[in-house]
Amino acid sequence: MKLFYTALLIGLVTSPALAKEKEPPARAQAFQRLVDCRAIKDSAARLACYDNEVATLDAAEKSKELVIVDKEQVRQAKRTLFGLSLPSIKLFGGDDDDDAVAQIESKIASASEDINGWTIRLVDGSVWRQIDSKPFYRLPKAGLEVVVKRAALGSYMLRVGGSPGVRVKRVI
Numbered sequence: 001m002k003l004f005y006t007a008l009l010i011g012l013v014t015s016p017a018l019a020k021e022k023e024p025p026a027r028a029q030a031f032q033r034l035v036d037c038r039a040i041k042d043s044a045a046r047l048a049c050y051d052n053e054v055a056t057l058d059a060a061e062k063s064k065e066l067v068i069v070d071k072e073q074v075r076q077a078k079r080t081l082f083g084l085s086l087p088s089i090k091l092f093g094g095d096d097d098d099d100a101v102a103q104i105e106s107k108i109a110s111a112s113e114d115i116n117g118w119t120i121r122l123v124d125g126s127v128w129r130q131i132d133s134k135p136f137y138r139l140p141k142a143g144l145e146v147v148v149k150r151a152a153l154g155s156y157m158l159r160v161g162g163s164p165g166v167r168v169k170r171v172i
Contacts, residue, residue, distance in 0.1 A: 030060050079104060083126065083148065083156055083170030103149040108160070111140035120158065120168070122146065127172035128158055137163035 027035070034057060037049035060066035069077075082101045106122040113119075117130030120140050128148065138144070138160045148168070151157045157165035 028066055030057050030066055075101075080124070083128070103147055105145065105147050108140050108142050108144050108146055110142055118166070119171075120146070122148075125172070126170055128156070128168040129171045130158075130166050131155065131169050132167040134164075134166045136160060136166060 026032075030053070034050070034053040037046055037053055040046040040049055057066065061068060078101045082104050104122075104124075106124055106126075109121045109123045111118060111120045117133070118136065118140060119130070120128045122128070140146070140160050144161050146161075147159045147165075149157050149159075149165070151167060155167050155169060158168045159165040
């Protein structure tokens with residue numbers, strides 16, 4: 001019974017810490033100041049606040065202190081980064097797993113085979129290295145369509161022209 005109460009106590013102590021991890025990231029200060037202008041009752045003062053804060057945002061964006069991206073730009077960045085091992089940081093505004101890239105479709109720019117297997121460069125510039133010894137049912141060559149999907153244990157499956165896939169990892 002003592003173990004139960006100890007586990008319950010640990011759960012109560014750690015649950016606020018876990019809840020904080022799920023909070024959305026703080027807004028950029030310059031953007032928050034712009035949003036705060038809405039609370040000003042006097043129309044002239046509110047307009048002056050908006051004008052001042054928009055000028056501040058514009059200057060911050062031009063000097064690259066603040067970067068503003070839309071959802072489509074985030075999707076494109078995630079597609080470009082697909083398959084790379086990145087540190088666990090919230091680059092794109094927190095928990096956005098619903099926008100996670102599960103697979104990419106592309107074409108082969110070049111392919112080469114050596115004693116360790118195949119290396120395939122896609123037209124988007126990414127390079128994938130075969131990490132299993134399965135043979136390709138359709139040999140990879142420039143111009144063929146490929147699909148790269150997430151697989152188990154951090155690996156990926158690459159299919160050439162709809163044939164069964166081989167396990168790969170991204171090297172570039």
